[in-house]
Amino acid sequence: MKKVVLVLLAVFLGFWMFTNPHSLAETSQSAGAQTITLTGDFFEAVIAFVGELGR
Secondary structure, three states: OHHHHHHHHHHHHHHHHHHOHHHHHHHHHHHHHHHHHHHHHHHHHHHHHHHHHOO
């Protein structure tokens, strides 16, 4: 089942890349930016948590 989902995802992304590459690029860019933001927020929260433990 896992392989079928991966194949379908690859086919979908390939179809999207050939039919509307600009939209795919914009979506990928915004997803990457959101991932970076969420990662930074997570590490800031961990640092704040650990700092509060030391008080």
